[in-house]
Amino acid sequence: MKQECQIVWFKKDLRINDHRPLLEASKTNIPTIPVYFFETDYWKQPFASKRHWYFIHDSLMDLKKEIKSIKSELLLLNSDVINFLELIKHKFELISIYSHEETSNHWTYKRDINVTNWCTKNNVNFLQFPTNGIIRKLNGRNEWSRLRNERMSKNIFQTPKILKKLNHDIKSDILTKENSLFSKDDNFIFQKGGRKEGLILLDKFLNDKLDNYLQNISGPNNSDKYCSRLSPHLTYGTLSVKEIYKKLKDFKYKCEKQGLKYNKRGLSAFSSRLSWRCHFIQKLEDQPSIENKCMHSSYEGMREKKSNTDTLKAWETGFTGFPFVDACMRSLTYNGWITFRMRAMLTSFASYDLWIDWRESGYVLARLFTDYEPGIHYSQLQMQSGVTGINTLRIYNPIKQSIEHDKEGEFIKKWVPELKNVPSMFIHEPWKMNLEEQTKYSCILGKHYPLPIVDHKEAVRMARDKISKVRKDDNYKSKSKNVYNKHGSRKKVKTVRPVRTKKTTDQLVLI
Numbered sequence: 201m202k203q204e205c206q207i208v209w210f211k212k213d214l215r216i217n218d219h220r221p222l223l224e225a226s227k228t229n230i231p232t233i234p235v236y237f238f239e240t241d242y243w244k245q246p247f248a249s250k251r252h253w254y255f256i257h258d259s260l261m262d263l264k265k266e267i268k269s270i271k272s273e274l275l276l277l278n279s280d281v282i283n284f285l286e287l288i289k290h291k292f293e294l295i296s297i298y299s300h301e302e303t304s305n306h307w308t309y310k311r312d313i314n315v316t317n318w319c320t321k322n323n324v325n326f327l328q329f330p331t332n333g334i335i336r337k338l339n340g341r342n343e344w345s346r347l348r349n350e351r352m353s354k355n356i357f358q359t360p361k362i363l364k365k366l367n368h369d370i371k372s373d374i375l376t377k378e379n380s381l382f383s384k385d386d387n388f389i390f391q392k393g394g395r396k397e398g399l400i401l402l403d404k405f406l407n408d409k410l411d412n413y414l415q416n417i418s419g420p421n422n423s424d425k426y427c428s429r430l431s432p433h434l435t436y437g438t439l440s441v442k443e444i445y446k447k448l449k450d451f452k453y454k455c456e457k458q459g460l461k462y463n464k465r466g467l468s469a470f471s472s473r474l475s476w477r478c479h480f481i482q483k484l485e486d487q488p489s490i491e492n493k494c495m496h497s498s499y500e501g502m503r504e505k506k507s508n509t510d511t512l513k514a515w516e517t518g519f520t521g522f523p524f525v526d527a528c529m530r531s532l533t534y535n536g537w538i539t540f541r542m543r544a545m546l547t548s549f550a551s552y553d554l555w556i557d558w559r560e561s562g563y564v565l566a567r568l569f570t571d572y573e574p575g576i577h578y579s580q581l582q583m584q585s586g587v588t589g590i591n592t593l594r595i596y597n598p599i600k601q602s603i604e605h606d607k608e609g610e611f612i613k614k615w616v617p618e619l620k621n622v623p624s625m626f627i628h629e630p631w632k633m634n635l636e637e638q639t640k641y642s643c644i645l646g647k648h649y650p651l652p653i654v655d656h657k658e659a660v661r662m663a664r665d666k667i668s669k670v671r672k673d674d675n676y677k678s679k680s681k682n683v684y685n686k687h688g689s690r691k692k693v694k695t696v697r698p699v700r701t702k703k704t705t706d707q708l709v710l711i
């Protein structure tokens with residue numbers, strides 16, 4: 201008779217604490233294989249990048265140690281999931297697979313369906329447990345907030361003391377950081393992954409950064425110092441949202457008990473953002489097609505799916521001739537992170553000024569963001585590109601943003617050294633320099649740095665016209681209502697925002 205076994209499949213939950221699949225598996229007396237798959241085909245998709253893999257690799261190294269501490273061995277495989285299951289089935293009596301529910305892109309969705317079908321066919325239990333605040337088979341948005349809060353208030357799932365090991369050696373593949381799938385000729389920095397690092401960041405955020413968080417969240421100069429930088433840890437699950445809430449609660453309690461002052465507004469803003477996180481991912485869970493289709497179907501086709509290659513390249517490489525936009529893009533390319541407002545501005549510039557379809561700009565950004573999380577990413581891209589039909593259209597003015605967030609041009613000069621001698625009076629709009637001034641400041645436009653590739657005012661005027669045309673569609677309003685019913689935020693969430701924006705009557709805001 202074949203020996204019984206079961207699998208705990210790690211995906212975007214690279215931890216052993218607050219990990220229900222692992223805990224449930226440990227409660228049975230069945231030998232268990234904890235496994236992570238490097239699925240080559242996934243890494244060939246247009247959203248995947250070396251940045252993501254580097255972070256995951258660090259996290260797997262921590263996870264390996266954690267799993268050792270519960271007397272087991274993490275199996276790392278360079279394999280398709282079904283191939284491995286076939287192999288296991290051949291040698292063992294596979295009883296169950298334990299995993300978290302995954303809300304990711306179409307690729308993983310399809311793969312999970314294949315695994316479900318394989319399990320049904322082979323009489324194997326596929327036990328999937330909820331992830332964070334995402335509710336599978338949600339019965340309408342009205343219920344979401346209550347269900348999510350209920351889940352977040354539950355206790356943390358304890359780390360098992362031991363995971364029964366399989367009495368048979370299955371060899372791990374060597375998954376190195378460097379992989380021939382990724383280019384070698386880049387010179388970037390990579391955010392460190394791993395649970396240990398995630399816990400350090402959370403601690404630092406609460407104890408050192410919180411007081412300055414809100415006033416530095418928007419601009420690019422200091423946001424990397426004062427934002428938590430926890431996003432990739434949440435994306436790859438080295439920390440769970442629930443355990444962060446628990447830490448916030450403990451922190452509050454400790455401060456209040458000891459009569460210590462803490463920044464309540466900052467803490468509340470941070471907590472709201474964790475809730476937004478779930479809110480956005482829930483949209484993708486409820487409607488997986490938003491990865492590829494506009495939430496409001498009237499906007500489908502408004503922008504051509506394939507844009508001008510030169511325009512896309514200028515935006516992607518930071519050579520648009522708009523210093524602040526270029527500085528943000530180059531900084532993002534180097535660091536793999538930029539703050540929310542600058543992500544929104546980069547998207548707005550691509551979508552309104554350059555009229556690039558959000559699917560094209562979205563893949564570029566997905567590869568650059570270490571924290572690429574499909575649910576947040578595609579929802580935000582659609583919002584910032586004006587194709588949801590339920591959100592205020594926000595068109596960012598790159599010059600206004602530049603003056604507001606980088607008055608003296610320090611950030612610009614750091615990332616666009618071509619402009620390093622240009623004085624602050626011209627740094628936001630170098631095209632206002634005459635030839636004599638350009639010569640004096642060693643920056644000839646069109647030679648050292650490009651002239652603007654677009655006229656911002658004219659581009660915005662054209663964008664507004666095109667959007668107004670779409671809004672005249674016969675069923676526009678009823679479609680918007682449907683989108684709201686499916687995805688709209690119900691509760692007036694008490695959020696603390698750094699900057700107030702006024703809504704205009706036609707729901708279009710120029711910022």
Ligand SMILES: Cc1cc2nc3c(=O)[nH]c(=O)nc-3n(C[C@H](O)[C@H](O)[C@H](O)COP(=O)(O)OP(=O)(O)OC[C@H]3O[C@@H](n4cnc5c(N)ncnc54)[C@H](O)[C@@H]3O)c2cc1C
Nearest residue numbers: 427428429430431473474477540543544571572573577580
């Ligand atoms: C076009 C666009 C694409 C984006 N794509 C992603 C993405 O792929 N992955 C991602 O994690 N975030 C994305 N964001 C949201 C946001 O910019 C990042 O979550 C944030 O900058 C991460 O930095 P932090 O961890 O220091 O955030 P903090 O300010 O410290 O916030 C704490 C956590 O709250 C969550 N959060 C913060 N802001 C938001 C928000 N606006 N919406 C949803 N959750 C939020 C994140 O999980 C974050 O780690 C995107 C925003 C835009 C405009």
